Amino acid sequence: MINVLFSAPHERWEAYAPHLRAAFDAASLNVHLAPDLPPDQVDYVIYAPRGDLDDFTPYTRCKAVLSLWAGVEQIVGNDTLTMPLTRMVDPGLTRGMVEWVTGHVLRYHLDMDRDIIRTDAQWDVHVPPLAAERSVVVLGLGALGLAVAETLKGIGFDVSGWSRTAKSIPGMRTFHEPGGLTAALSRAEIAILLLPDTPATENTLNAHTLAQMPKGGRIINPGRGALIDDDALLEALDARHIAHATLDVFRVEPLPADHPFWSHPNITVTPHIAAETRAGTASQVIAENIRRCEAGQSLLHLVDRQTGY
Template identity: 60%
Template sequence: MTVNVLFAATESRWAEYEPPLRKEIAALGIEAHIATDIPADQVDYIVYAPNSEVQDFTTFTRAKAVLNLWAGVEAIVGNPTLHLPLCRMVDPALTQGMVEWVTGHILRLHLGMDAHINAPAGTWDPVAPPLSFDTRVTVLGLGELGAACATALAGLGFQVTGWSRSPKDIAGITCLSGDAGLEDALAVADYCVLLLPKTPATENTLNAPALALMPKGARILNPGRGPLVDDEALLDALDNGHIDHATLDVFRIEPLPSDHPYWSHPRVTVTPHIASETRAAYSSKTIAENIRRGEAGEPFLHLVDRTAGY
């Protein structure tokens, strides 16, 4: 029996995904019709990006699941017409990209690379950088991406504390949870990496009181979600010197407006939402495996908890 897979995303994404998606689904022995124009009542699976034209799911009467192309699901999880299982995107390339961005930017600051790169010719200042053994990193959010980053940083010798809303246990990481745990995690954050999902409970996680809990001279990296940070509070903390530097990849408005203070602030590094990206060759494997599982009656991978919002 042929499985009908609707690709509901932008035209450019379809051009990117069509070849690897066909390849990976066929490799699992599944006969599939994959297209962008299948009648709703004939669709078995929806490969979905929240910026697609599909917003009403009530007509997809035989569909078994919505397979999100993005790691974040905040743009779809609250859709009142969606009653199908929803799976978020997790793939090795997405995780590896985040690990590389986080470790790279922490090492840039930790080793003081900018001072040497920007130093005038002839400058000779032989001061050794600190060691990771003596440096504390807090990772807020211990999902797939946060756990991978925390583990990689611990592997480089950093003292890593991780925080999540519910208890976690990760080898080599001091894992904290709950409101009291958040305060303790921030208190030991020479570096703070934000990898929480965007939910009403996580908005402005780094507000003025939270920033005040961090050690003077702390550095912040936000490759997670823009609303996790109270922008005015962060700018105040940077201006008064309590926070030394912020490296930011995500923002409340994207692209970041050209007149935003972050662009010109000497203690801020802006990157254009490139910390991690789904890559079709890898994420197609995740999609294909979930289709196989659906056809075999097995549990889907990376199923979203609709009540938690992620």
Template identity: 60%
Template sequence: MIRALFSAGDHVWPEYLEALPPAFNTEGLIVDLSRSHAPETVDYIIAAPNGPVQDFSPYTFCKAVLNLWAGVEDIVSNETLTQPLARMVDPGLTDGMVEWVVGHVMRHHLGIDAHILGQDGEWRTDYPPLSRERPVTILGLGELGAACAQMLATLGFPVTGWSRSQKTIQGVTCLASDTGLKKALTGAEIIVLLLPLTDATTNILNAKTLALLADGAFIINPGRGPLIDDDALVAALDANIAHATLDVFRTEPLPENHPFWKHPQVTVTPHIASTTRAKTAATCIAENIRRGEAGEPFLYLVDRTKGY
């Protein structure tokens, strides 16, 4: 009998209690799933970083901690967590992120705001460029960034992607290194941020890098709030940036007195770009448990030295 401890909020437990057993059955696993196993009996921990288990040291026989979130910055630095840690790569989360990103890229590309918000009797006849004339840059080419880049390239946008390590994605110009970052940002008209949050990526969009973007550029951030220097962005909105659509923030919920709320060139969405879906996440969790029991390498293991 495999014992799996579920360590996440009460509100998601019913969804996973419904989704995980069928996924385990599909993999031929007999799993005792509970929220209250004794630590010394636990084989796997299915954990949200804000879940009840914060001290992993009692779980001496635990083979892996399976993160329920795509981001691991809130758990990877936990010194008590010495077990292998796997990121969540959820097809449902990926599909949701692609839909949200493409929707907002198209919104800004087509100038939809002007027609929705500008119902003032003015007959506006400004035509948008074709997608092939609108360069888009995506910072971050992991599972989410790569999927968004491929979909936007399919729609005809010239897509440049930047990541800390060199990637190869068909139809996408892939860059790396500091020189590559400057090249990726220079002249970009729409930029999407999907980087992991590390010391190296904090404030990656700052006064210096924001100045590289094309005049009238649009920024879309469904990644992590601290990827952007807030003060530098507010200043850039008065200079070369047309609009910023932000789904993530340094403090969430975004404080009522934050300047983003009332800035006419900022759209705030409440961290809803995408989320882990229990039904599809269960498949990922079951596959990693199957691998652990079969002695195969776990999928999506976190590199502790890189932080993701």
């Protein structure tokens, strides 16, 4: 019997339990799954932030902590977490992100806000360029960033990518440090942020880097709130250097009611909905990792504690 602790906010238990049990059965795993188990009997922890688990010290026989979130910034720095940690790379989450980002890129590209939000009854003919004439830059070329970049490239956009370390992607212009961020942003009519939240990525978009974007550039951030300096973004919008920003993630969530993002005419706020982990597909990822570990194989999506993702 494999004892698996489900440590997540209570409301997630009912959503995940049937999917996890089905996935364990399909993987031929004999699992006792529960939201409460004696720590010294736990073999694996399925984890999401804002649950009850902060101290991993008593979990002396735990083989791995399996995160339900793609981002692990809320747990990776926990000093009591000495066992392997995996992050969620979920095909359902990836497809949700791709669809959300693609929708907003097309909204910007086709200038849909301009066409839809009208009150003057004017027949204003505006023909957008073709996708091949629109430069889109994806900041972050992990699983999510790469999926987004490849989809947009498939539609016909002129897509480039930037990552902190060098990556070679067939048929796509890529940039990396040192100096690559400036080169990438200088061509970003639409910039998409899909970086992890680490000390090295905080304020990737700041007063200096925002100034590198073409005048009238637009920003889409479904990655992490800390990737953008809020004050610098507001100043760039007010100066009309940046035309618009669509933000799905924020430093504090829910976004406080008095935050200036709510009232700014050139900011679209969405409530962290770009990519939600899907219980069905995520449960299959969890079951496969437990199956692999029990078979003596390496874990998938293992987090590098040094980089934070």
